[in-house]
Amino acid sequence: MAEVLVLVETVADGDGVGLKKVTLEMLTAARALGEPSAVVAGLAGTAAAVKERLAEYGAAKIYVAESEDIDNHLVAPKAEVLAKLVGDTSAAAVLLPSTQEGKEVAGRLALKIGSGLLTDISEVDADGTVTQVVFAGAVIVKSKVAKGTPIYTVSPNSVPPEPAPAAGEEIAVDIAISDDAKRVTVVERTVEASGGRPELTEASIIVSGGRGVGSAENFALIEGLADSLGGAVGASRAATDSGFYPHQFQVGQTGKTVSPQLYMAVGISGAIQHRAGMQTSKTIVAINKDNEAPIFELADFGVVGDLFAIVPALTEEITKRRA
Amino acid sequence: MNIVVLVKQVPDSGSERTLDSTDNTVARASADNVINEMDEYAIEEALKVKEAHGGEVTILTMGPDSATDTIRKALSMGADKAIHVTDPALHGSCVIATSAVLAKALGTIEWDLVLSGAQSTDGGLTMMPALLAERLGVAHLSGARKLTVDGSKLTVERQTDGGYWTIEGQTPAIVSTWDTMNEPRYPSFKGIMAAKSKPVTTLSLADLGVDESEVGLGAATSTVLEFASRPPKSEGEQVNDEGDGAAKLADFLASKKFV
Numbered sequence: 129m130a131e132v133l134v135l136v137e138t139v140a141d142g143d144g145v146g147l148k149k150v151t152l153e154m155l156t157a158a159r160a161l162g163e164p165s166a167v168v169a170g171l172a173g174t175a176a177a178v179k180e181r182l183a184e185y186g187a188a189k190i191y192v193a194e195s196e197d198i199d200n201h202l203v204a205p206k207a208e209v210l211a212k213l214v215g216d217t218s219a220a221a222v223l224l225p226s227t228q229e230g231k232e233v234a235g236r237l238a239l240k241i242g243s244g245l246l247t248d249i250s251e252v253d254a255d256g257t258v259t260q261v262v263f264a265g266a267v268i269v270k271s272k273v274a275k276g277t278p279i280y281t282v283s284p285n286s287v288p289p290e291p292a293p294a295a296g297e298e299i300a301v302d303i304a305i306s307d308d309a310k311r312v313t314v315v316e317r318t319v320e321a322s323g324g325r326p327e328l329t330e331a332s333i334i335v336s337g338g339r340g341v342g343s344a345e346n347f348a349l350i351e352g353l354a355d356s357l358g359g360a361v362g363a364s365r366a367a368t369d370s371g372f373y374p375h376q377f378q379v380g381q382t383g384k385t386v387s388p389q390l391y392m393a394v395g396i397s398g399a400i401q402h403r404a405g406m407q408t409s410k411t412i413v414a415i416n417k418d419n420e421a422p423i424f425e426l427a428d429f430g431v432v433g434d435l436f437a438i439v440p441a442l443t444e445e446i447t448k449r450r451a
Numbered sequence: 452m453n454i455v456v457l458v459k460q461v462p463d464s465g466s467e468r469t470l471d472s473t474d475n476t477v478a479r480a481s482a483d484n485v486i487n488e489m490d491e492y493a494i495e496e497a498l499k500v501k502e503a504h505g506g507e508v509t510i511l512t513m514g515p516d517s518a519t520d521t522i523r524k525a526l527s528m529g530a531d532k533a534i535h536v537t538d539p540a541l542h543g544s545c546v547i548a549t550s551a552v553l554a555k556a557l558g559t560i561e562w563d564l565v566l567s568g569a570q571s572t573d574g575g576l577t578m579m580p581a582l583l584a585e586r587l588g589v590a591h592l593s594g595a596r597k598l599t600v601d602g603s604k605l606t607v608e609r610q611t612d613g614g615y616w617t618i619e620g621q622t623p624a625i626v627s628t629w630d631t632m633n634e635p636r637y638p639s640f641k642g643i644m645a646a647k648s649k650p651v652t653t654l655s656l657a658d659l660g661v662d663e664s665e666v667g668l669g670a671a672t673s674t675v676l677e678f679a680s681r682p683p684k685s686e687g688e689q690v691n692d693e694g695d696g697a698a699k700l701a702d703f704l705a706s707k708k709f710v
Contacts, residue, residue: 140613202593202609202618203581227612228569228594232581238547239585244672245546247576257676263468263573268681275672311590312620315606320614327612333709357709375596375631376610381464381572382488382630390709400465411707412687413700419689426684429703433692441697449701449710 130162130220131189133213135206135233136182137225138174139327140319145170145177149330150225152289154282155185159292160254162220165189166296169209171199175298183296185289193301197310203229204309207236212303214241214277221256226281227329234279243276248385250286250408264381264400265407284329285387320376323351326360328377333359333390334409336379338402339366340395340416340435347373349439350394356446362386362406364396380405395435398423415439452506452600452622454497455557456530457567457579459487460514460521464572474668475675476543477573479515486521489568491528491635493628497566498529498636500600506563507531511556513541513549519651526646527638533649534559538656543668546574550582552666555659557587562623564605569594569627580627590620596631 134155137148151166158164166187168175175192182190191213198205210222210233222237224230226248238245251259256278260269273279328334335357337350347361354361363373365380379386381404391409396402398414398421406412407426414427415435424430431438462468462482471478497508510525510533512518522533536556544552557565570577584591590605592598596615597608609616610629638646656663664670690699704710 202616203591204585207585228577231577232591232593235546235550235576235578235581236585238672239550239582246673247578261681262575264464266467266681267469267678269470269678270676272674272676273672274674308588311584311624312592312618314616314618316617317611318614318617322613329612357704376612376614390704390707404464411709412684413703415696415700419691424687424689426687427689428684428687429700430687430689431692431696431700432689433696437694438692438696438700442700445697445701446704446710449705 131165131217132158132162133210133217133219133222134158134164134166135210135222135224135230136166136168136178137227137230138170138178145174147178147181148225149289150282150284152181152185153284153287154223154225155182155187156289157252157282157287158223159186160252161256163188165191165217167191167210167213169193169198169206171196179296179298183294184291186292186294187296188294190296190298191301192298193303195305197305200314201305201310202312202314203232204236204311205305206233207240208305208309209301209303210237211240213301219277221278221280224279224281226283230281234281238279241277243279244273245279246271246273247281248283249280250283252280261408264404283387325354328360328362328379328384329386331360331388333357334362334386334388335359335392335394336362336364336396337367337373337394338364338396339370341367341372344372353392353439353443356443356450364402393423394439396423397421398426452500452504452563453561454500454506454564454566455509455511455560455562456490456493456497456525457553457565458490458494458510458512458521458525459571460484460512460518461487461571461573468573470675470678474543475678476668479517484517484520486524487568487571489570489572489628489630492630492632493566493568494525494528494530495633495635496598496628499633500564504600509534509560509562511553512536513552522651523646524638526649527643528636529642531649533651534654535651536654536659540656540663540667543671544666545671545673546576546578546582547672548666548670550579550586552659552661553579554583554586555661556654557583559654564622565625567625567627569629580625584625590624591627592618592620592624593627595626595628598626
């Protein structure tokens, strides 16, 4: 069976390294196209930390490219690693995460190997037909790559990860990164406090606050509700523009696109700007004092009322039921 | 420091958008077309760099005749001149072919820095700056929320999911920007009047030495097979909070196994 290359995306896990959930989702999706092979490109020791999970989720082979040259330079080294592997393995397809880095690697790879690519896919069939949800969730498109070895970037939270134990045979990749790929140096990686909450695009549950929350201090209510559910905190553009919550937590057209199992919109009217980023969430709950707010058109369950009364009571109720 | 800003005209994300059923391309003729919002931050940053370090700001766009409106908007913010790549044969071009054309267009002028919004609000591929960097063999400092220019050395804070990375590179370079970067200025009346007389160079495929067979729908490296409107969500349940809203919501969450 043909190999399907999956670029592994890792995340800092305490002092070590863990896998981003989208990696397991890609390994699951890749099985429709062939035999998944994971590609680890990073610092020495990365593969050792994640190989068991990769094998558990179907990686028959794990290609390991580990060097400081890869870790110290942005994006371009990973495209070189993948281009070499596509040549060496005659891979049937390449899957990357639909993250900023994943898309940049995908673009460079497409030029190196002369292929077409499709981004933000939520499904791929055995014949290479993919599903994409476009225009803020309004339109569903079926597409196909028309040239070369197809490259796909996979939207986080669109394919439920399923274990499928495989050999996970480690194969070292012998590659010297070119000077061309070392034009941008990573000087420092700074982690900003997330309160120990899951990352937005990976989270199964997200609680977001909007203009109705009223102030930065009041966002503690949103954080409290998110924490009672083990979820991430998001914010509408109105809330981030007002300085209630940091920009990087913005969900919407100009922020993150998320697709969690549960999305709770609190004090968010549901302007198109916001809907664009959360419309494909599986279950949507809204709390808003205005019963005409457009967010209710999307909500599976809506409560019309004062968020300052409902949210604390809900947090208490959830904490009690979960105890 | 001479700067080029990549600008794209897109269908307004605030109005209804769809594909054209005759050829499955983005329906632009029927849409309310505006400047891609993310590009306004790139223009603002270019103007700031110019104010601090001198040089000229050139707008580069590829698109149909209607993109002239977008060019004028960019010029009215304060850019000095513009290049408009337009040719009927470009209709339906994929991102790969578009990057080839823009790379050629960038070869027609002298520049030190290219600024670009990180993402368009229509296709959302987040890829064009990386493709151009790969084609041109220059540094790509991507996803910037902050840019510092010190001679030929560029330092960027790259926005990441859990914080930011400090990255460095040398000009000539491409920097892609998020909306966390600055607050774009509104065009002044004077700026709007001045924009009308600023030079706009129109370039066709022939001008760029690109063969028609390399671009357009026929040469696209991916194909849209079909599209459909997403079915509307079935009507949800809505309750008024009579003091029991939280309990009812908790019941709903429990019924879905979230609690």
